[in-house]
Amino acid sequence: MSISSDVRVADSSARRTVSLAPAEANSNGLLFRRHVKPPVSHAELEHSRFLEGEFWRGIPAYSEIDRETFLDYSWQARHSLTTTSRLRHAVGERVSPAFLDDVELGFHQAPMAMRLSPYIVSLIDWDDPYNCPLRIQFLPVARRLMTDHPRTHLDSLNEQEDAPVPGLIHRYFDKALFLPISTCPVYCRFCTRSYAVGSDTDEVKKLSFRVNPDRWQQAFAYIESRPELEDIVISGGDAYNLRADQLEEIGLTLLAIPNVRRIRIATKGLAIMPQKILSDQAWLDAVTTVDQYARKHQKDMVIHTHFNHPREITWITQQALAILHQRGITVRNQAVLQRGVNDTAETMTQLVRRLSYINVHPYYVYVCDMVRGIEDLRTSLATAIAIEKHVRGYTAGFNTPTFVCDLPGGGGKRCVHSYEYYNRETGIAVYVAPSVKPGPFLYFDPLHSLSETTRTRWADEQEQRLMIDEAVQMASAGHRS
Ligand code: SF4
Structure with a gap:
């Protein structure tokens, strides 16, 4: 039986007339040409191994938390940390007071407030918090902050200029961004929308897009009045923080608008609190209902999520993504390139391979936006170009992210090379x-x-x-x- 042009079963009927390189039998009796690809080591398959076990028990506040409790999304939400004093209490003596003082000072200068789920607290490397890629994304430390480039802005993408009604951005010809909510299950230091998302900080008084059905109706009416609008992104804030009935109402209302062909639900929640997919049945069912409605009407619904580092993907993430996959829901990832987080070819390649392994399409890698207060996180465009060169070619094209720059001033996303x-x-x-x-x-x-x-x-x-x-x-x- 021929398996491919260069493989034969070693039985008596195998034809041996094709001019192959010298071959040898492996343990299954198959003959392979030698050295087409050298064997890979165990370490090279690291992307397929996930953090296992009850890793959270290393954090003093969670040492007695059992698996059932830790997998409960409502426990995760109720115990998310929003102040440095709660963080001190949670990590206890695992972390030096000097480091936590540095964090406290950092937040006085930060555009984003604090919100960390116990899950993320458990994944931070508290033995080396200054260099931990997860800590860097969510907790500013005063000692590492840098002077902003003079061309940074709070609303660097100039979204307010493209908003026909509050909380709706119409920039591209056929696509709009709908912001029904301004809270998230986590607050990221580098947030593009630091002008609006989360609580006020010492640095920024937010322009808030709170949940408001009247405001939503204005957005729906605008979308319906513009026949060219076929693609709507539901973001915020984060759709994870919408109640199940709110998410379903928004999804079904948008899909019922004749011109709308595609919707995307943007959430970083899968990276921050995968427990929600495992234990919030109502929310999962709402997403599934919207997805099935879309399919029934020959439309499309996709979840866009946001993993930035391979360490954010654990056995819990794998289980959550398996459920979404079983329900036929497509998930794509949009990572943000950040200094000290994922700005090496090795880390980014590992992220891409691990995402692909759990059926998340690694759609985009963004160059960090030019927002205020995060100069230490930004990389040069040259860094993005160099990393892209290494990532491309590792895997299939559909699993290879496009590296983009979301142009300051509102020009939209462009491939970094262009x-x-x-x-x-x-x-x-x-x-x-x-x-x-x-x-x-x-x-x-x-x-x-x-x-x-x-x-x-x-x-x-x-x-x-x-x-x-x-x-x-x-x-x-x-x-x-
Ligand atoms: S989850 Fe998204 S919207 Fe929320 S703070 Fe992070 S980047 Fe901003």
Whole structure:
């Protein structure tokens, strides 16, 4: 029996006339050409092994918590930490008081408030919290904060300018972003919408999009009045925080609008509290109902989630994603590239492979937005380009993320490679977005990635203008670098 052009069963009927390289039998009696691919080591299959067991018991506050309690989403929600004093109490003597003081100072300067589920607290490496990729995403430490690039903004994507009604962003021709809620099961330091999401901080008074059915009706009416709108993203905030009946109402109302063909439910919840999929039957059923309604009407519903590091994926995540997969629900991932979190080819490749393993499509990797207060998290565009080169080719194209830059000022997402001009010395990249808005649009590398001389130039307003004018002129003249 022929299995492929270069494989034969070693029985007497096998034809041996094809000119193959020297072959040897393996334990199943199959003959393979030798050395087409060298054997892989156990370590190279690390992506398929997940954190097992009751890992949370290493945290003093959870040492007595049994499996059933830890898998209960309502226990996770009720015990999420929102203040540094509660964090101190939870981690106890596992962590030095000096580190926790540093966190407290960090929050005084942060645009985002604190919210951490016990699940995430349990996954943080408290033996090395300064360098832990999960801690870096959610807990600012004053000692590591950096001066913002002068071109950062609170609303860096200029979303408010593209909002025809409060909480609805219509930027792309056929797609709109609906923000029905402004809370999340976690607060990420790098949030694009730090101008609106979560509680007020010392730094930012939020423009809040609270749950408000009257406001939702305005958004539905606008969507219905625009026949070109076929694709609606339900974000926030985070759809995980909508009640089951609210999610179902929003999903079914949108799908019943004749022009709407696709909806996407955006939630980071799968990375932060996979327990909800295992134990909140009403919410899971609401998502399933919306998905089935979409299919019945030849429309589409997808969950977009947000894992940034392979360590965020555990046996609990694997079980949650298996349930969604069994129900036929498609899940895609949108990661954010962050310094010290996932800015190496090894980590990003591992993330992509682990996501693929649990049937999550690694759809996008975003260059970190130019929002205030997170300069230490941003990477240069060159870093994104270099990592993409290594990730591409590791696996199938449909499981390979596109690395994108969401253009400051509202030009939408562009593949990082598609810049018109990129000066690695000044850190200025120029893009155009002809189908979205007249440009040009500029992305600026973080100051820490630039030379001392260039950093001095960015401190001077006149020099800033010179560098920007030069970049725009070079782009207009057709220079790539
Ligand atoms: S979950 Fe999303 S919307 Fe919420 S804070 Fe994180 S990035 Fe922002």
